[in-house]
Amino acid sequence: MNDLWIHPSLILIVGAMLLPLIPARAKSGFLLLVPVLVFARTLMMTQGDFGQIEFLVADPANALTLVFGRVDRLSLIFGYIMSLMCVLGTLYGAHVKEDVQHIAAWIYVAGSIGAIYAGDFIVLFLFWEMMAFSSVFLVWFRRRKESPAAGLRYLLVHVAGGLALLAGMVLHCNAQGSWAFNQLDVQHPTAAVYLILIGFMLNAAVPPLHAWLPDAYSEASFNGAVFLSAFTTKTAVYALCRGFPGMEILVLLGVIMALYGVVYAVLENDCRRLLAYHIISQVGYMVAGVGLADPQTSLGQLALNGTCAHAFAHILYKGLLFMGCSSVLYMTGETKFTELGGLWKRMPWTFVFTLIGGLSISAFPLFSGFVSKSMIVSAGFEQHKLWVGFLLMLASVGTFLHTGLKVPYFIWFGKNKPRQEVVDRAADPPWNMMAAMAITAGLCIFIGCYTPYLYSMLPFPVDYHPYTAYHVSETLQVLLFTAVGFFLLVKKLQPEAKISLDLDWPYRMGGRAFRWLASRPVQAVDTLVGELYRLAGLVPLMITARLAGRFDNGVVDGVVDGLASGVRGVGRRLRAAQRGQMQENLMLAFGVAAVLIVVFIWCSSRP
Amino acid sequence: MSLVKLIEFLGSHLRTVVRVCVALLALLVVVDAIPGVVDKEHAHTQAEHWPAFWAVFGFAGCVLIIIVSKWFGHAGIMTREDYYDE
Numbered sequence: 068m069n070d071l072w073i074h075p076s077l078i079l080i081v082g083a084m085l086l087p088l089i090p091a092r093a094k095s096g097f098l099l100l101v102p103v104l105v106f107a108r109t110l111m112m113t114q115g116d117f118g119q120i121e122f123l124v125a126d127p128a129n130a131l132t133l134v135f136g137r138v139d140r141l142s143l144i145f146g147y148i149m150s151l152m153c154v155l156g157t158l159y160g161a162h163v164k165e166d167v168q169h170i171a172a173w174i175y176v177a178g179s180i181g182a183i184y185a186g187d188f189i190v191l192f193l194f195w196e197m198m199a200f201s202s203v204f205l206v207w208f209r210r211r212k213e214s215p216a217a218g219l220r221y222l223l224v225h226v227a228g229g230l231a232l233l234a235g236m237v238l239h240c241n242a243q244g245s246w247a248f249n250q251l252d253v254q255h256p257t258a259a260v261y262l263i264l265i266g267f268m269l270n271a272a273v274p275p276l277h278a279w280l281p282d283a284y285s286e287a288s289f290n291g292a293v294f295l296s297a298f299t300t301k302t303a304v305y306a307l308c309r310g311f312p313g314m315e316i317l318v319l320l321g322v323i324m325a326l327y328g329v330v331y332a333v334l335e336n337d338c339r340r341l342l343a344y345h346i347i348s349q350v351g352y353m354v355a356g357v358g359l360a361d362p363q364t365s366l367g368q369l370a371l372n373g374t375c376a377h378a379f380a381h382i383l384y385k386g387l388l389f390m391g392c393s394s395v396l397y398m399t400g401e402t403k404f405t406e407l408g409g410l411w412k413r414m415p416w417t418f419v420f421t422l423i424g425g426l427s428i429s430a431f432p433l434f435s436g437f438v439s440k441s442m443i444v445s446a447g448f449e450q451h452k453l454w455v456g457f458l459l460m461l462a463s464v465g466t467f468l469h470t471g472l473k474v475p476y477f478i479w480f481g482k483n484k485p486r487q488e489v490v491d492r493a494a495d496p497p498w499n500m501m502a503a504m505a506i507t508a509g510l511c512i513f514i515g516c517y518t519p520y521l522y523s524m525l526p527f528p529v530d531y532h533p534y535t536a537y538h539v540s541e542t543l544q545v546l547l548f549t550a551v552g553f554f555l556l557v558k559k560l561q562p563e564a565k566i567s568l569d570l571d572w573p574y575r576m577g578g579r580a581f582r583w584l585a586s587r588p589v590q591a592v593d594t595l596v597g598e599l600y601r602l603a604g605l606v607p608l609m610i611t612a613r614l615a616g617r618f619d620n621g622v623v624d625g626v627v628d629g630l631a632s633g634v635r636g637v638g639r640r641l642r643a644a645q646r647g648q649m650q651e652n653l654m655l656a657f658g659v660a661a662v663l664i665v666v667f668i669w670c671s672s673r674p
Numbered sequence: 675m676s677l678v679k680l681i682e683f684l685g686s687h688l689r690t691v692v693r694v695c696v697a698l699l700a701l702l703v704v705v706d707a708i709p710g711v712v713d714k715e716h717a718h719t720q721a722e723h724w725p726a727f728w729a730v731f732g733f734a735g736c737v738l739i740i741i742v743s744k745w746f747g748h749a750g751i752m753t754r755e756d757y758y759d760e
Contacts, residue, residue, distance in 0.1 A: 460735075547699055548731075549735065563752065
């Protein structure tokens, strides 16, 4: 099975290494060629286990096989959408001149695709960490004064999550005797399983491990945010689908996530932070879907299919929304609702594309979210978890309220008058950004209108029909009456120039507390010890020194002076006795030595 | 540009646009209540058979989310923008 199976991540990594060597004329062609090759590679994949490497063969007892290419229906659909998003994201940022930005993004995507095709925990962990360490550059490359700190926080949180995953997988493999990454025992979870779950949950941004996401994504560079919005959380959703289907607690956590993101989105003044909170909300549907999933039953399969379908649709519409808001950032330099408003005349197409993203995420009929989200909600209702169904419907209300209405309204319409230079700079962005948005928007509508495209890729056969009269009527009522509520209460929704505290507060202020601890109490103890030392050590020392000085002046000097004059006197007399003859001096020395030896022998021979 | 003209046109006839929207909403609720058009056989709960159930759900949910979130935000979660600056 080892004969030349080309890993798609390898194409990306080699492409990233070659990029700086490509002459400027050929660069934009090369930038598009590599992701397209990767996409073509994932399209041509057949199912099976590939890329197997024998590892630690010197010790047969511990030898293991690393599996780089576990290709089945679950990894195929995720690999497909990740490589497709890589094409769109690269096209969106293709005009960026700095090679390292593309290199960071490609290695990040390579990490995500590698984790998806990984068949064992070691390979999974390798690519998992590759994602964290490459994606942080997408935050740093914005090069604001806030960027280094935001990136470092992001990295530290992911390192902590990676450590939990590492600890869990080592414990798990020690107990199981195998490094294979398959469905874990979610009915009787051990500490190892919980640690792995924590590692996955952190990357999926499940509260309370979610605060890194809005913190980092809103600080990312304009095209970096488009990549970030797709890969980390959805790779974690894949890992949850693979390892944790049917884990009961994920249903509750998923529903909490879906509503948590909605509440914070109401308060948010920064459009990209708002979108980041809606990633949390949308991933909540997927996490709940994983909790409802069961590969053995048809309703459980519906939930797992729904999770994969929603991840697929989500990557596209969330990418589109981030492209829209990042275009506003790129052109005007602003992302705050209080600094924007009334831009429809200046960037109308960006408005239309963002609106399509908003309608897709809100699950409007004929848009992509409609055919994917409803599978998870149906699975909740049909498994007689009514609270899941109704609360997820409530989260849908919030989704349309913010992403479908608030974002387009307060950027492109609204009463707010932005500064004149913001208006002057505003215009639809360069052609490649427009093209990426147009293609993504087209895909969102295509998925919503032609369901077999998405449904035929799902892991299990699909027996679900979203376009029933009842479902369409139900959705339209919920969404359109949400719009009524929005326009009646639009005054209450006026953005406020404030930030909202989230659970990054403990570690942001915790870091500060540590520094305070270092600067205040530790410093105080240091000062105290210094003072004590001064009082207990230095003062007596000074007194002794003063006394010693007096003694030195009076006594020692007197003695020394006396001695010195004594020596001088002896010397004078000796000089008179000496005549400088070597023999005489030697004889004197030997004489003294002989006397000393005799005295010594005499002393030692005494009993 | 035609897209800008379209938005301009809609904006200048805002009153009519709003009227048409309200009429469509009413029509939607009425159509939903006709059993021959919308088959509610697959509804999961009894409540869903009430006319305009999901319309009320959408509106009430929207109001609830706004009020609860704003209350939450003003209870100390929202703070000045330079909070984390030093």
